[in-house]
Amino acid sequence: MSAEPPLLLMRGIVKQFPGVRALDGVDLEVRRGEVHCLLGQNGAGKSTLIKILSGAHQPDEGVIALGGEEVRLTGPTAAIRLGISTIYQELDLVDGLSVAENVFLGHERARLGFVRQGEANRATRDLLTRLGHPEIRPSTEVGRLSPAAKQVVSMARALSHDTRLIIMDEPSAALAHDEVANLFRIVRELTSRGVAVVYISHRLEEIREIGDRVTVLKDGRTAAVGLPAKSTPTSEIVSLMTGRTVEYVFPPRRPRPATGSEVLRVTGLTVPGVVEDVSFTIGAGEIVGLAGLVGSGRSEIIEAVYGARRASGEVVLEGRPMGRGRTAGRGGTAAAVRLGMGLAPEERKAQALLLDQSVAHNITLAGLGRYSRFGWLDRRRESAEARELVETLDIRPGDPDRPIKTLSGGNQQKAVLARWLVGERRLLLLDEPTRGVDVGARAELYAVIRRLADEGIGVLLVSSEVPEVLGLADRVLVVREGRIIHRADAQDLDEHRVLDMIMEGSAL
Amino acid sequence: MTDARGPKAHERSPADGTPPAAGEPHGGEARTGEAQTAGRTAAGAKAPVRGSSGPAGLARLGEARHLGLVLALVLLAAIGLVTRPENFATASNLVSILSLAATIGVITVGMTFVIIGGGIDLSVGAIMALASVWATTLATQSYGPFVMILCAVLVGTGAGLVNGFLISYGRMVPFIATLAMLVAARGLAQRMSDRKTQLIQQGNEVIVELSTTRVLGLPLLVYVFALVVAAGWVVLNRTTFGRRTYAVGGNPEAARLAGIDVRRHTMLLYALSGLCCGIAAVLIMARTTTGSSTHGDLYELDAIAAVIIGGTLLTGGRGSIIGSILGLLIFTLITNLFILNGLNTSDQLIAKGLIIIVAVLLQRRSLESRT
Numbered sequence: 001m002s003a004e005p006p007l008l009l010m011r012g013i014v015k016q017f018p019g020v021r022a023l024d025g026v027d028l029e030v031r032r033g034e035v036h037c038l039l040g041q042n043g044a045g046k047s048t049l050i051k052i053l054s055g056a057h058q059p060d061e062g063v064i065a066l067g068g069e070e071v072r073l074t075g076p077t078a079a080i081r082l083g084i085s086t087i088y089q090e091l092d093l094v095d096g097l098s099v100a101e102n103v104f105l106g107h108e109r110a111r112l113g114f115v116r117q118g119e120a121n122r123a124t125r126d127l128l129t130r131l132g133h134p135e136i137r138p139s140t141e142v143g144r145l146s147p148a149a150k151q152v153v154s155m156a157r158a159l160s161h162d163t164r165l166i167i168m169d170e171p172s173a174a175l176a177h178d179e180v181a182n183l184f185r186i187v188r189e190l191t192s193r194g195v196a197v198v199y200i201s202h203r204l205e206e207i208r209e210i211g212d213r214v215t216v217l218k219d220g221r222t223a224a225v226g227l228p229a230k231s232t233p234t235s236e237i238v239s240l241m242t243g244r245t246v247e248y249v250f251p252p253r254r255p256r257p258a259t260g261s262e263v264l265r266v267t268g269l270t271v272p273g274v275v276e277d278v279s280f281t282i283g284a285g286e287i288v289g290l291a292g293l294v295g296s297g298r299s300e301i302i303e304a305v306y307g308a309r310r311a312s313g314e315v316v317l318e319g320r321p322m323g324r325g326r327t328a329g330r331g332g333t334a335a336a337v338r339l340g341m342g343l344a345p346e347e348r349k350a351q352a353l354l355l356d357q358s359v360a361h362n363i364t365l366a367g368l369g370r371y372s373r374f375g376w377l378d379r380r381r382e383s384a385e386a387r388e389l390v391e392t393l394d395i396r397p398g399d400p401d402r403p404i405k406t407l408s409g410g411n412q413q414k415a416v417l418a419r420w421l422v423g424e425r426r427l428l429l430l431d432e433p434t435r436g437v438d439v440g441a442r443a444e445l446y447a448v449i450r451r452l453a454d455e456g457i458g459v460l461l462v463s464s465e466v467p468e469v470l471g472l473a474d475r476v477l478v479v480r481e482g483r484i485i486h487r488a489d490a491q492d493l494d495e496h497r498v499l500d501m502i503m504e505g506s507a508l
Numbered sequence: 509m510t511d512a513r514g515p516k517a518h519e520r521s522p523a524d525g526t527p528p529a530a531g532e533p534h535g536g537e538a539r540t541g542e543a544q545t546a547g548r549t550a551a552g553a554k555a556p557v558r559g560s561s562g563p564a565g566l567a568r569l570g571e572a573r574h575l576g577l578v579l580a581l582v583l584l585a586a587i588g589l590v591t592r593p594e595n596f597a598t599a600s601n602l603v604s605i606l607s608l609a610a611t612i613g614v615i616t617v618g619m620t621f622v623i624i625g626g627g628i629d630l631s632v633g634a635i636m637a638l639a640s641v642w643a644t645t646l647a648t649q650s651y652g653p654f655v656m657i658l659c660a661v662l663v664g665t666g667a668g669l670v671n672g673f674l675i676s677y678g679r680m681v682p683f684i685a686t687l688a689m690l691v692a693a694r695g696l697a698q699r700m701s702d703r704k705t706q707l708i709q710q711g712n713e714v715i716v717e718l719s720t721t722r723v724l725g726l727p728l729l730v731y732v733f734a735l736v737v738a739a740g741w742v743v744l745n746r747t748t749f750g751r752r753t754y755a756v757g758g759n760p761e762a763a764r765l766a767g768i769d770v771r772r773h774t775m776l777l778y779a780l781s782g783l784c785c786g787i788a789a790v791l792i793m794a795r796t797t798t799g800s801s802t803h804g805d806l807y808e809l810d811a812i813a814a815v816i817i818g819g820t821l822l823t824g825g826r827g828s829i830i831g832s833i834l835g836l837l838i839f840t841l842i843t844n845l846f847i848l849n850g851l852n853t854s855d856q857l858i859a860k861g862l863i864i865i866v867a868v869l870l871q872r873r874s875l876e877s878r879t
Contacts, residue, residue: 308765337767345765352765354758356826365755366766368748375747419766 005068007032007196008053008165013062015048018408020438022048023059024220030165035187035197037207037229040217041241041499042294042464046200049217050167053198054086055079066164085158086167093150093157095143100124102142103157127156131186148179155186166190167198172206173295184210202293204234204503216240234500242466242495249443250471251450260284262318263427263458266305269313274300276482278313282427282458287449289473289490290462291498297482298462299346302429305460306343307336317341318426337366342420344413346431346462352416353404360386360400362415367422389418393448410434410441417448427458434468446472466498478502576870577818577834584841592848599725601844606726607719609840610733611636611791612810613833617740618668618784619811620832624744625777626757626824627682631671631689632785632811633804638697639663639789644706644799653714660793661786667693668782672775686778690808697801705800708793718794729791736787741829753777758825813860814839817867838863 008030015023023045030036040046051057052064055073064071066082073079079086093102100120101108109120124138133152136145142153151171158166168187172180187197187210201207207214211229215222216237223240260283269278275297282288292298304311307322315322317339333343345351354362363386364371371382386400393414395407404412413433420428430449434442449472453459463469469476470490478486478501486501588596595601615632622629642648643660667689674685708715718729744750755763756773764770792803817835820827839860846856 306765332769333764334767334769343765350759351761353762354755354825356758357754361751361754365751365763365768368751372748375749377746377748377751379746 004032005065006030007067008198009063009065009068010049010053011063011065013049013052013064014060015045015052015057016060022220023052025222026062026217026220027222027225028215029226030196030198031213032164032196033191033194034212035191035199035210035229037211037214038198038200038217039202039207039214039237039241040223041466043219044217044241045220046217047169048220050086050169050198050200053079053084053165053167055084080161083162083164084167085161085163085165087151087154087158087169087171089169089171089173093142093153096141098139098141099128099136099145099153099156100138102153103127103138103160105157107161123160124156127159128152130159130189131155132182132189148175148182151175151183152186155190159190163195165196165198167200169200170202170294171199172201172203180206202503204237234504235496238496238499238503242499249446251447253450253474254285254454260286264305264318264460265314265316266301267314267316269301269304269311269315271297271300271304271309271311271482274482275304275311278479278482278484280477280484280487282460284456284458285453286475287453287459287461287473289469289476290460290479291466291469291476292462292479292502294464296479296502298479299431300482301479302343302431302460302462306341306429307332308343340424340426341429342366342425342427343429344416344420344431344433346435348409348412348416348436352419353412355403355405357404358401359390359395359404359407359415362404363389363400363418364422366419370423385422386418389421390415392421393418394444408438408441410437410445413437413441413445414448417445417452421452425452425457427460428452429460429462431462432464433461434463434465466495466502470495470498574819574828574831574834577831577838580838581834581841584838584845588841588845588848591845595848596845601848603726603730605837605840605844606730606733607795608843609836610729611788611795611804612807612814612840613733613836614736614784614788614791615781615804615807616811616814616832616836617736617829618781619808620740620815620818620820620827620829621744621753622682622777622781623812623815623820623822624757624824624827625753625774626760627675627774627777628686628812628822629668629671629778629781630683630686630808631667631693632781632788633807634690634693634697635664635667635782635785636789636792636804636807637801638667638693638700639786640793640799640803641697641701641706641801642799643789644708644793645700646706646709649709649712653712656712656715656793657790660789661783664782664784664786664789665779666782668779668785669775671782672778675778676771676774694801701799701801703801705798705802708797708799715790715794716797718791729794732787732791736784737829737833744829749773749776754825756824810836810839813864817864819867819871835867 006029008028010026010028013023013026014021026045026049028038028049038046038049048057052059053073055076055078058074064073066084071082073082073084094105097105100117100123103124104120109116109123121138125134128134128136128138131152133149136149136152142150145153155166171183175183187199191197199207199211207229214224214227214229214232214237216224216227218241227237262281263284263286264282266281267279270276278301280288290298290301300309303309304313305315320339322336322339349355354365360383364382368377368382371378371385383400389395390398390400395411395414395418397407404415407415417433433449434445437445449459449461461469461473470493473490476488476490476493476498477484478498480502585596615636619629619632639660642663643656648656648659671686671689674680675682678685718732719727721728723731744753752763752768752773755766755768756770760770788804789799793799796803814836815827815832816822817838818828818831818833820831842859842863843856846853846859
């Protein structure tokens with residue numbers, strides 16, 4: 001190591017959340033002017049680490065030093081003041097304000113409360129020129145810019161502070177191919193001025209191209225520190241990320257009958273720009289896993305099948321077409337539910353739960369028609385069925401009248417599954433069903449999902465965690481950039497190989 | 509094909525009959541909050557506390573969480589008794605309070621649905637005025653009182669449907685769509701009536717009898733009001749429509765993904781509000797014997813205020829009919845007290861404004877203490 005102290009040094013960082021130890025002793029060392037890549041599977045602790053660096057979370061243990069001096073990042077403002085800027089995946093720009101106003105948001109160039117717009121525009125133009133984008137006008141409204149241009153504005157904002165370290169969380173996820181080249185040019189320009197970049201990406205080819213060193217996280221621990229980004233073999237990196245130490249307990253698969261009936265047939269499903277000509281089938285009692293990165297189009301596939309997103313192509317549920325051409329026609333999700341589909345969406349709180357309401361009301365939401373006659377609710381039956389489902393799925397605490405927001409993530413997820421056990425289901429679409437769920441509850445959820453399949457329901461499972469897809473699914477579809485690039489029985493795949501495919505798309 | 513729960517569903521007998529929690533759980537803290545304010549009042553105010561927290565039946569109806577509001581009402585009544593002992597507790601005064609409350613009360617029921625469903629309806633007063641004018645044109649009146657009533661109800665519902673259509677399928681912000689309706693409906697009412705007050709003609713007095721005929725000492729229109737409240741309560745608490753209203757307002761995305769047709773539901777909510785305005789138009793025609801484009805001026809504000817005071821969240825997903833009605837009665841009682849005591853109407857407005865602020869502050873505190 002050089003004599004100069006590293007720009008950033010993190011030692012033994014521990015962060016505990018209720019039920020989960022997200023970080024369990026992470027080390028990170030970033031030098032001036034380098035691009036330091038952070039790699040790890042979902043749940044390895046990358047996001048938590050970023051949040052600690054940006055001041056959003058406080059570590060429970062561990063030391064953070066900037067330029068050799070120990071610091072405490074007590075909040076986002078403190079982090080910015082110390083020269084750490086974060087560019088999130090979902091850019092936090094205000095669409096209605098101009099480029100310059102966004103760049104100086106929160107630290108406006110002002111005198112006596114009056115914004116000095118001319119000065120801000122000039123300073124913004126300088127920053128944009130420095131970033132190689134003099135064509136973006138400071139007075140343009142941000143909402144009218146392309147995603148790539150917005151990202152440049154985000155970086156200009158980071159630079160408008162006296163920044164020494166920029167954290168980029170999957171910056172290329174929203175960019176087209178040629179825009180990525182531009183992004184790299186900017187990153188190089190930054191590092192040549194001594195700014196360090198912590199670069200998070202799942203795409204190994206990018207890391208090879210732009211990265212200097214790599215730190216690999218696994219299960220909240222550092223698996224490797226400061227590997228050379230260009231020369232470390234892919235196999236070594238992948239094997240550092242795989243083989244999780246936490247063992248999940250997967251229920252045993254049942255041998256599938258050779259002539260199981262077909263529940264779902266999807267043909268030529270296309271969502272412009274996101275999903276390209278995807279076709280697959282799901283048999284009765286079969287769990288099909290979609291393995292892919294965030295942004296690979298896997299959630300969009302699920303939403304299009306469910307009628308929650310416009311798409312072209314054909315979706316046939318048990319021989320009945322769900323609307324030709326545009327699958328998400330006027331019937332939309334209501335038709336999908338009526339015909340026997342159910343969805344456990346990715347964002348549990350935002351997309352699935354009625355947080356103010358009881359567990360029982362959340363469970364019965366989609367099946368109210370079953371307890372009603374001419375719209376009149378039979379509350380006794382509703383309550384009885386909710387209670388029974390709470391018991392069947394062992395939702396704890398076992399009180400259906402409790403507000404759902406007081407339950408743990410795993411139990412909330414069980415309630416979302418229970419919602420689809422009301423009435424007859426033929427197909428369940430599960431988008432990241434174990435996100436934010438602790439290890440014990442995961443095993444229970446796996447058992448529930450397998451049991452549903454054994455009862456004849458078809459299941460489409462999306463998960464960022466490759467071991468989960470491999471352990472739970474019967475068949476696996478590997479998705480990359482909106483296409484299915486590989487199909488195989490889960491037993492014929494291993495984690496290493498799948499991870500290799502979804503990150504590089506090379507193994508075919 | 510397969511019932512996911514398997515045969516077990518039928519083995520277990522229906523549950524022990526414990527009723528599920530009613531939709532909105534935040535009344536408890538509001539009660540303690542307001543109980544402190546009310547603690548300084550006369551001892552007489554405490555009696556009904558013991559009374560209504562006692563029987564489990566009342567608590568099951570969800571009354572318990574409105575104790576704060578009931579206390580406030582009792583407090584106001586006590587003030588009335590102390591300041592105007594000879595006028596306040598008379599039958600005629602109580603009748604006039606209830607008659608006054610009936611018109612806005614019916615509107616408030618519809619407003620409660622709309623707000624719980626995540627929207628707002630600014631056009632209620634104007635729609636009511638339009639319905640009253642349309643129902644009292646000479647042409648309509650020539651068909652007799654029942655056609656007049658039908659006309660008022662249809663005009664109200666129709667205007668509500670237009671609101672709902674613009675909001676759900678035209679993707680307009682509720683505030684803007686109903687603001688446009690407010691202006692336009694009032695304009696149309698002025699045009700139809702030529703800005704003149706239209707009297708109910710001879711032969712159509714059946715409508716006026718709603719306010720003159722009394723049963724058990726109360727005019728019929730108070731019973732209409734009670735009926736609308738009861739129907740609203742039943743729909744909100746005992747039907748799938750009501751349950752879905754909470755879902756659509758609380759988390760529209762979750763409702764959509766659970767297979768609820770959120771757009772159609774939203775449209776129906778505004779139609780329901782319009783229907784209530786139509787009924788309210790009949791009541792105001794009965795009370796004033798006229799239809800006029802000036803009826804219901806600023807009713808939207810009183811109705812929204814009543815709903816807010818009643819503990820319904822302006823962001824949707826939480827609230828109750830009973831709360832709204834109690835909020836409305838509080839408002840009406842204040843007006844009454846000010847009139848009885850010959851006080852300035854300006855001070856009355858100030859008092860009402862303060863009440864809204866206090867109610868919302870107390871509710872927020874109870875919300876925060878719960879999370």
